[in-house]
Structure formats: C-alpha cells, structure tokens
Amino acid sequence: MDRPHDSLFLQRKDRGDASRGEYGLVNSTTVDTHDDDENDEDDAEEEFRKDAASNMEAFELEQGLTPSSSSSSSSPWCCQRILFTPMFPDDRFDCCGATLFDGVQAVRCFKFNVITWVALIAMYYFVRWMDLENDHNYTIPDMILHESNPIMVDTMFFFVVGRLYKQRGIDHIAWISTMIASGLFASMETYFPFLQHSFTLYSIHCLWPWELWAFVVGLVTLCSALGILHVRTIIQQEIVGIKVFEITLCILIFLLPPMSSPYFHFHHWFAGWLLGMHCNLDVWWSRLTMAWCWGAYINGIAVYGRDPLLTCGYAFYLSWSNRCPYLQCYLDEMKNHTHSGYQIMEVQDWRNCSASDYLP
Numbered sequence: 001m002d003r004p005h006d007s008l009f010l011q012r013k014d015r016g017d018a019s020r021g022e023y024g025l026v027n028s029t030t031v032d033t034h035d036d037d038e039n040d041e042d043d044a045e046e047e048f049r050k051d052a053a054s055n056m057e058a059f060e061l062e063q064g065l066t067p068s069s070s071s072s073s074s075s076p077w078c079c080q081r082i083l084f085t086p087m088f089p090d091d092r093f094d095c096c097g098a099t100l101f102d103g104v105q106a107v108r109c110f111k112f113n114v115i116t117w118v119a120l121i122a123m124y125y126f127v128r129w130m131d132l133e134n135d136h137n138y139t140i141p142d143m144i145l146h147e148s149n150p151i152m153v154d155t156m157f158f159f160v161v162g163r164l165y166k167q168r169g170i171d172h173i174a175w176i177s178t179m180i181a182s183g184l185f186a187s188m189e190t191y192f193p194f195l196q197h198s199f200t201l202y203s204i205h206c207l208w209p210w211e212l213w214a215f216v217v218g219l220v221t222l223c224s225a226l227g228i229l230h231v232r233t234i235i236q237q238e239i240v241g242i243k244v245f246e247i248t249l250c251i252l253i254f255l256l257p258p259m260s261s262p263y264f265h266f267h268h269w270f271a272g273w274l275l276g277m278h279c280n281l282d283v284w285w286s287r288l289t290m291a292w293c294w295g296a297y298i299n300g301i302a303v304y305g306r307d308p309l310l311t312c313g314y315a316f317y318l319s320w321s322n323r324c325p326y327l328q329c330y331l332d333e334m335k336n337h338t339h340s341g342y343q344i345m346e347v348q349d350w351r352n353c354s355a356s357d358y359l360p
Helices: 037-062 075-084 105-127 139-163 173-191 201-206 210-236 240-259 266-276 283-304 311-321 325-335
Strands: 008-012 023-027 091-097 098-104
Touching: 075 173, 091 105, 091 325, 098 105, 098 210, 105 139, 105 173, 105 283, 139 266, 139 283, 210 283, 240 266, 240 283, 311 325
Parallel strands: none
Antiparallel strands: 008 023, 091 098
C-alpha cells in the first residue's frame, strides 16, 4: 500500500532569504507560487500542511498506531512503529528471486506457521538447556513423527477462528515478545511449589493449597476484566451473534465431550489454544491477549508434548481398538496365573478424595 505522503515532496522555501535553508511539505499538484502575493502563498502552504498531516494521521490509524499528532513527543510514536510494524510484507513472499507465496491470506498463514514451529523448537531447547521442568523422554523426532499433524490442524484452526488473516500480520516485535514472555512465564512457574498442581476436579477439591487459590482468584480477576473489555467492544461493533455462535460451537465440539470422561485433563496447551483464538478483536489489548495464549500453547507442547485431553484413557482406547500387539503380551502373561483378565484402572473420585496410584 502506498503511503499517503507519496504524493508530497520536499521543496526549498525561497522567500528572499536563501540562507535560512528551511524545508516544508508542499503538494506537487496544487502549489501556488505567486511571488507577488505573500499572504496567498502562506494560506496555501498552511492548507497543504494540514492536508498532509491529515493523510499521515489516517495512515497511522490504519496501521494500528497512535497518530504522532496526538502526542507531544515523537518518541512514543516511533516506539509504536518499531513494535507493531511487520518484519516481512503481507502481500507476497520471495526467496532467491522466486515468488513462493502470493496473496495476503496465504502469506500471513505461512508466516504464522513458520513462527509457530520456530518458537516450538526454540522453547524445546531452552527449557532443557535451563534444566526447567520438562518431559525428558520427549524428543523433536517424537514431535515431528507423532504430533506434527495435530499441531498443524491446531494452527490452521487458530488462524481461521482467530481472524489472523485479517490482522496486519503477527511477525512484529509486540506479538512475538508477548508470546515469548508467556512461554517463559509458564516454565518459570516450576519455581513456585504451590503452582505444581493439575486443573482436575480431584486436584481442585483435594490437593490445591491456599496459595494456589489466591493465585487463581487474582488470575480470574484479570481474565474477568479482559472479558468485560471484549464483551463491551463486541457489543459496540455489533458482532454479538457471530461471537456467541463461535464460542458455543467450540465448546460443544472441543470441550464438553472430553469433560464427560474421568480421564479429562485440561492441559495448558489446550487452554491457550481454545481461549486465544477467541481474543480476535482488532485492538491492541485483544491481540496481545491472543499472543499470550499462543505462548502458553507453545510452552505446553515444547515442554511436555501435545498430550491428549483424555490422557491414559485415550492411550488405552487406541491400543485396544487397534489391537496393538504389545497388549497380547500382557494377556499371554496373565494366562500363566490363576486370575484372568486385566485389572480395571481405578480413577480418582473427587467427592471423597479417593484414588489409586493413577493421577491424570
């Protein structure tokens, strides 16, 4: 997109004093250079300056920046341009003189996928380099072999529902730095023992300490404030029906079915994915909330892997329904003993805080 001041050029002012060396914005098509009428020239120049400032302000608003005219200093404006300007163009992607992608939506989708995978691999190595809590048996080949397809589906669904094809790209410092900060925060939680608990009915009712309850109250307060901001903006933009339909459909498809199982575990990768894609309003605080949620998704997979929501229940279902050969080894071994069949795995009962050794 051409900048609105492309039609403007710098012309040296010459009003009888060439030694001043001043420059000003003058419109190239409507300059009035009547040397015999100083007042008319001043009026025309002032009009052109106002027109140029108006065009520049419109350009800055379209780019999501605070207009420089609204600030007494240009420093905040320059910082915003640095933070929110995409690193790469959105219209096409070239490499070695060849066009690899063209079209705004295709390029934005490609950039989002590249940033996601780079962040996953970087976070994977960082948490292990810092010796933070992680699954030591989880490897990059495991991620690519077993989880690359689900991750790509997550990414595409997040891109569509999150309206990232309408945003000005996520390859800018504000979005990426927020995503990284979220991922680091999730790993640094391991330094606080009271945060080392799962989000399950059994853990909430039987294991959560008071410090975790206080932390959750503060977190819920912050999330409620962001929720109120989103609801107010949604009402102002008159898109209530669209948002209600989207959220209801996602809850019915992705949340309610697994919640009916006692093996359900609300992984933080799932929380970041499910909540983040609905923070899709085109305002800065909604976009940064989305980036924070996507950082939680990145951290969850890089640290522990994309574990299924139904944990061991899902693993057992796949093994049994696919008649995996290793199950036959257990069945054959059981035939050598007096009892037959396999022992049913006892799951937790949050009502009386009873459970076997299994903790989802």
